[in-house]
Amino acid sequence: MNKNAIIEGVAVPLPIANLDTDQIMPKQFLRGIDKAGLAQGLFYDMRFDEQGKPRRDFALNKPEYAQATIILGGKNFGCGSSREHAVWGLQQAGIRAVVASSFAEIFYSNAMNNGLMLASVSEADMQRLFEAASSSASPLQLRIDVENLQVISSTGSAAFTLSDRHRSMFLHGLDMLGASLLHKPEIEAFAKRWYDTYPWLKNVAAVARNRLDRSSNT
Amino acid sequence: MGKTLYQKLVGSHTVAKLDADNVLLFADLHLMNEYTSPQAFAGLEERGLMTLMPGQNVSTVSHIIPTKPQAIRVIADGPSALQASNLKRNCDRHGIPLFDTNDVWQGIEHVIAPEHGMVRPGMVIICGDSHTTTYGALGALGFGIGTTEVEHVLATQTLVYRLAGNMRIRLDGEIPSGTTAKDIILMIISRISAQGARGYVVEYTGSALKGLSTEARFTLCNMTVEAGARGALIAPDDVTTQYILAKCPDIAENPAWLAQAREHWSTLHSDNDAVFDVEHSFDVSAVEPYVTWGTSPDQAIPISGRTPLVGDANVEDQANERARRYTMLAPDSAIDGVKIDHVFIGSCTNGRIEDLRAVIDVVGDRKVADGVRAMVVPGSGAVRAQAEQEGIADKLIAAGFEWRKPGCSMCLAMNDDVLAPGVRCASTTNRNFEGRQGRGAITHLMSPAMAAAAAVTGKITDFRKLLGSHE
Numbered sequence: 001m002n003k004n005a006i007i008e009g010v011a012v013p014l015p016i017a018n019l020d021t022d023q024i025m026p027k028q029f030l031r032g033i034d035k036a037g038l039a040q041g042l043f044y045d046m047r048f049d050e051q052g053k054p055r056r057d058f059a060l061n062k063p064e065y066a067q068a069t070i071i072l073g074g075k076n077f078g079c080g081s082s083r084e085h086a087v088w089g090l091q092q093a094g095i096r097a098v099v100a101s102s103f104a105e106i107f108y109s110n111a112m113n114n115g116l117m118l119a120s121v122s123e124a125d126m127q128r129l130f131e132a133a134s135s136s137a138s139p140l141q142l143r144i145d146v147e148n149l150q151v152i153s154s155t156g157s158a159a160f161t162l163s164d165r166h167r168s169m170f171l172h173g174l175d176m177l178g179a180s181l182l183h184k185p186e187i188e189a190f191a192k193r194w195y196d197t198y199p200w201l202k203n204v205a206a207v208a209r210n211r212l213d214r215s216s217n218t
Numbered sequence: 219m220g221k222t223l224y225q226k227l228v229g230s231h232t233v234a235k236l237d238a239d240n241v242l243l244f245a246d247l248h249l250m251n252e253y254t255s256p257q258a259f260a261g262l263e264e265r266g267l268m269t270l271m272p273g274q275n276v277s278t279v280s281h282i283i284p285t286k287p288q289a290i291r292v293i294a295d296g297p298s299a300l301q302a303s304n305l306k307r308n309c310d311r312h313g314i315p316l317f318d319t320n321d322v323w324q325g326i327e328h329v330i331a332p333e334h335g336m337v338r339p340g341m342v343i344i345c346g347d348s349h350t351t352t353y354g355a356l357g358a359l360g361f362g363i364g365t366t367e368v369e370h371v372l373a374t375q376t377l378v379y380r381l382a383g384n385m386r387i388r389l390d391g392e393i394p395s396g397t398t399a400k401d402i403i404l405m406i407i408s409r410i411s412a413q414g415a416r417g418y419v420v421e422y423t424g425s426a427l428k429g430l431s432t433e434a435r436f437t438l439c440n441m442t443v444e445a446g447a448r449g450a451l452i453a454p455d456d457v458t459t460q461y462i463l464a465k466c467p468d469i470a471e472n473p474a475w476l477a478q479a480r481e482h483w484s485t486l487h488s489d490n491d492a493v494f495d496v497e498h499s500f501d502v503s504a505v506e507p508y509v510t511w512g513t514s515p516d517q518a519i520p521i522s523g524r525t526p527l528v529g530d531a532n533v534e535d536q537a538n539e540r541a542r543r544y545t546m547l548a549p550d551s552a553i554d555g556v557k558i559d560h561v562f563i564g565s566c567t568n569g570r571i572e573d574l575r576a577v578i579d580v581v582g583d584r585k586v587a588d589g590v591r592a593m594v595v596p597g598s599g600a601v602r603a604q605a606e607q608e609g610i611a612d613k614l615i616a617a618g619f620e621w622r623k624p625g626c627s628m629c630l631a632m633n634d635d636v637l638a639p640g641v642r643c644a645s646t647t648n649r650n651f652e653g654r655q656g657r658g659a660i661t662h663l664m665s666p667a668m669a670a671a672a673a674v675t676g677k678i679t680d681f682r683k684l685l686g687s688h689e
Contacts, residue, residue: 017537018412018514022651027632031282031297033256033304045653050639074537076413079446080651081630082348083254084364102413105448106348109380110364163239163380176366177265180374183234183242184270187376190233190244191271200469200479201246201338203273207468208334209315212323 002171007097007117007144009069011153012059013133019073020080021107025089038089064139072129072140073100077118078107087114097144099151099160101126112166113176119144119151125158146170220489222384223451224419227359227486231342233376243379246341246358248371249327250277250314252301253632254346258369259308269312271375276336277309278317280326281632285595285622291319295634312372325598325624328352328440328566332432333600335466339454339483344371349566349648351443355435356462357454357486359419362443382448385418386494389426391503396682398576399434400568400646400665402426402500403441404508408518410498416446418496421488426502427452432461433572440567441648444515453487509553509678510650510663512541517650518663521680525551544652545660553678556662560643561592561673562655563619563666565629568646569597573666574605578613580670580681586618587676593620593635595627619673631655644672 029041046058054061060068071090077100078086087110090098097117111118121129132155133140143152146167151158168174195202221229234242250258255277262268269275282298284291293299302319309316317324323334328349331337339357343350346368353360363377371377387406407414420442422435430438435452442450452458459480463470469479488494506520517538519525526538528549542549547556563569563577574594586592594614596602602624605611611621628635629647631654637643639658646669650661662678671681 015536016540018516020514020649020651022630022649022654026653026657027630030253030632031295031301033301034260035257045657050657076416076446079412080348080649082346082362082364084257084366087364102416104413104446105416106362106364109367113364113366163237165237165240176378177261177370177373180242180370180376180378181267183376184374187233187242187244187270187374191375194244198340198478198482200466200472200475201341204247204336204338204341205276205315206273208336209276211467212334216322 004115004171004173005145005147007070007146009096009142010065010067010139011070011072011099011133011142012065012068013072013130014059015072015074015130017074018076018079021078021083021086022080024078024086025083029089030083030085035088038085039092042089042093069094069096070142070144071095071098072133073098075101077103079104082106084110084114087111087116091116099126099129099142112169115170115173117144117146117170119160121151121158121160128155129153129158219493220491222488222492222494223357223421223453223486224359224382224384224449225492227340227342228381230340236378240378240380242376243342244376245344245371246274247331247336247343248275248375249331249343249345249350250275250368251281251327251347252279252305253281254365255308255368256301256304257365258372261369262372267373269314269372272313274375275314275372276317276331277305277314278324278327278330279305279319281626281630283319283625284633285625285627285635287622291623293319298633322599325600326566326569326626329569329597329601332356332436333465333598338462338466339458339486344377348443349440351447351450352436352440352566354439354442354450355432355452356458357452357483359449359451361449383418383495384493385415385420385496385498387420387422388424388497388499389422389502390424390499391426391501393426393429393502394505396667396685397502397505397507398665398667399430399437401505401508402502403438404510404515404518404663405505406500407441407445407516408508409500410445412444412514412516413446415442418447419449419451420447421451423453431572432457433570436570437567441515444648454483459483507665507668507680507682509668511545511547511553512538513544513650513652514541515648515650515663517541519553521554521668521678523553525549525553554680556678557642558644558662558672558677559590559641560637561590561669562595562628562643562645562647563593563669564595564597564627565647566597566626567648568666569595569601571601571604573646574601574610576666577670578610580667580684581613581617581674584617584674586673590673590676592618592673593622593628595622596624598624617674628655644669644678
């Protein structure tokens with residue numbers, strides 16, 4: 001079976017609506033030119049107090065969630081800034097999936113492009129998952145079946161949807177850019193037709209830059 | 219069946235249909251900044267690829283740049299300086315036009331692109347920044363992407379694009395004097411919520427649009443992403459044409475192009491029988507100046523309003539409770555009169571020349587209140603130069619404002635302009651998230667006129683009262 005088809009592990013509840021990517025990966029961790037070292041920035045202000053000590057009340061700091069691989073999130077999870085660093089940070093910290101009733105758009109694409117599974121379940125199922133996570137003595141174990149699009153816990157299962165393209169990208173680790181490069185002749189033919197029709201849209205950035213350079217030189 | 223403007227823009231830019239939901243979408247313009255592009259260029263290098271159409275791409279150093287008013291700008295922070303030099307290296311290598319740290323025309327990507335004529339009706343514009351929705355104001359489809367997609371656009375000038383739904387928001391009525399586009403968009407977000415337009419491209423229509431300048435429309439479209447929208451659009455009209463012809467001499471001075479362009483622009487509207495999936499309608503004639511009280515842009519109320527009551531323990535109230543704890547405002551309290559420590563005027567939402575003119579109208583001959591630090595960061599070098607030429611800069615300085623160099627600055631505080639914990643800021647920016655302007659700092663979003671009033675009174679104030687006292 002495909003190694004990506006099943007994601008299993010401890011689910012940590014973060015029932016916060018509109019949890020934005022500024023909070024998932026604060027600005028001070030965005031200063032690199034590579035993807036390294038983002039695990040330490042994940043949820044930084046929520047995880048640590050002003051003195052840099054771990055906040056005991058933050059779920060991810062609790063010992064029972066130390067090995068969590070799945071996050072139970074609030075609605076509109078990942079809203080705000082387009083920073084893909086939020087997805088990279090989650091993955092570097094060992095998170096393989098987020099389950100929530102809705103996800104912000106750019107975050108969703110970023111996650112799919114990196115193989116972070118986002119399972120969007122109904123509000124009612126989400127409430128049941130939060131209740132199961134808070135009512136049981138031990139942390140909630142979840143199993144996400146990507147083949148069959150189910151989030152399964154001891155208390156039942158919840159269906160989620162995923163486009164065919166995202167499902168196969170995820171299961172087979174497809175390379176989006178590699179596939180698109182096969183369209184290069186079509187793209188170049190399109191561009192030629194397009195700029196023959198609308199010549200004032202061609203090289204807009206270069207045209208503007210040249211005009212400014214000429215005006216500064218005179 | 220007719221088509222929406224959104225469907226026309228996507229249809230005309232579709233290189234290939236990939237499946238029922240996805241197309242390969244051609245981008246006329248791709249903008250980059252220093253912090254969401256480095257890993258994309260590195261990815262290209264690993265694959266041995268170059269940028270396919272460099273002249274349709276542009277870069278600027280905007281998020282990390284210091285704004286201290288010194289002649290030569292030096293980025294003191296090592297990692298940030300490396301991001302800037304790395305962007306220059308990448309642009310040089312790929313032949314991509316760059317607005318570098320000390321370029322006189324440098325500025326925020328969403329401010330410099332339209333002001334230098336790079337944005338034209340009918341385009342598709344992509345950028346690794348969520349506020350790319352701004353360009354809808356000129357009838358161009360703009361939207362934000364992540365870094366993996368930046369790499370994809372560089373290599374192919376296209377994006378694998380999932381189609382969005384169509385939402386129409388009608389704005390009718392006469393906009394009251396003193397109410398701005400910022401107030402209208404905060405009202406809309408507060409009504410439909412921070413995810414109210416998630417999955418949709420919003421087209422704004424209605425009689426109220428006529429009363430909005432192009433710069434005001436930028437503000438409206440810029441913040442539509444805060445309702446979760448994937449794009450915002452306004453069909454080009456005479457206001458748009460005038461703006462474009464002033465910014466694009468290559469079109470204005472070429473009669474053949476101009477005729478063809480006008481013909482093209484006249485097709486850029488939703489057909490009468492086009493079908494929208496969702497429609498909202500608002501009467502703007504009673505919209506007051508708006509201010510956010512919480513930590514999400516939808517937690518906004520009119521200046522005469524009060525913070526929400528405590529109700530049942532549903533999700534909404536949990537979010538409100540969390541926000542109230544953070545902003546230290548009691549339930550059912552007035553927003554008018556809340557004391558502020560800092561004022562920030564700038565950003566891609568409200569860092570344009572009309573915004574600065576609005577500030578001066580309110581400030582008059584008043585001074586920044588004692589104990590308040592007030593910063594004005596123009597959106598670009600061109601805005602800064604224009605404000606100096608109009609005497610705005612001198613008036614701001616005389617009033618006690620700091621007149622700084624352009625950049626994103628305290629909108630996201632990725633440079634050295636960061637607020638200390640507990641500092642309360644009246645801000646013309648677009649996000650009041652926890653920690654956005656500095657850990658523990660509290661942000662109240664508002665219009666430039668409202669921020670100006672906060673600066674001179676030291677508290678959140680209905681600026682219309684100040685205008686009254688002039689007379």
